Amino acid sequence: MTLYAALTASRPEKLAIASLVAIAGSILLTLSAKLSIPFYPVPLTMTTFVVIGLGLALGSRLGSAAVALYLVQGALGLPVFAGTPEKGIGLAYMMGPTGGYLLGYLLAAFAAGTLAERGMDRSPLSAFLAAIIASAIIYVPGVLWLGALFGWDQPILAWGLTPFILGDATKAALAAAVFPATWAMIARKGGL
Template sequence: MKSRDVAFAALFAALTAIGAQISIPIGPVPITLQVLFVLLGGLVLGARLGFLSQLVYVAMGAMGIPVFAGLQGGFAVLYGPTGGYIAAFPIAAFIAGYLTEKTEKKAGMFAGSLGGITVIYLLGWLRLAFFMNGDFESAFRLGLLPFVPFDVLKATVAVSVAWAVRKMVETV
């Protein structure tokens, strides 16, 4: 692995940590910009480095570095109501990057972004439902439905930014 790759993975881990602090509390799961940077990491860096960037982010938080929303850190956050969402970030970045690498078209980037969001929702919803004593319906209403319009917007922004970045890199 090149030092350039490590630097880019670290950059997106840091951007995700910053995005976590831009937070609107609306219940057990806040609205943050983490998903935007998770998707951007996969779309810009590709599957492997996107995955690595988010793995670094999750590891930093698990070690107690306050990179999660509300300047929280530690394994307890991963065990808490938002842990499933956070644990899904590396997989989501991988999916976004993988479909981008396979298609190299905006539609593929958007499909990868939606696939990544789906994984985040699935793991997050399951963990939240477990945290809520198996109340899957309430977990769905509180931890998924309110986020759909925001995350579709984040996916759209991520694809637009990543497309522009990729076009700039091609011309350099």
């Protein structure tokens, strides 16, 4: 089935296609998490790039659905997250230091998708701004969760924010350059 045929399909067919796209997005997230570079305090991955890209390319609902599916797979113990062993550790991992950032992924995909739906992906500058906003959203629950776990007397910002700003800005620029054209094409054809 061509992309055009998929985008002009009936409602049940669109639901089936959207489900497959969400599954593909969760697989892409897993691959982006597993291809990591050792870094302190957490491995450096392309996961934020993919999270933001899913929102920009698929919109708020479908982008969020892909991220939610990824999170459910992790909660069930599948080894989808960066640094998880062959047999994932599920909710225990999600309640650790990374937990707030994982929640931030869901919020960021929704925000990037919402901004794309409102036209913030029509120029490279506005797409970059949307990607930066989505990237910043990841930090809010991430840093708050680190503070709750370890205490605010610890160097929380040095652990969970400042080492990642430059890399995430680069990933946001890359996402803004790559993914908006996909969303524009899907929107022109009537969406999924």
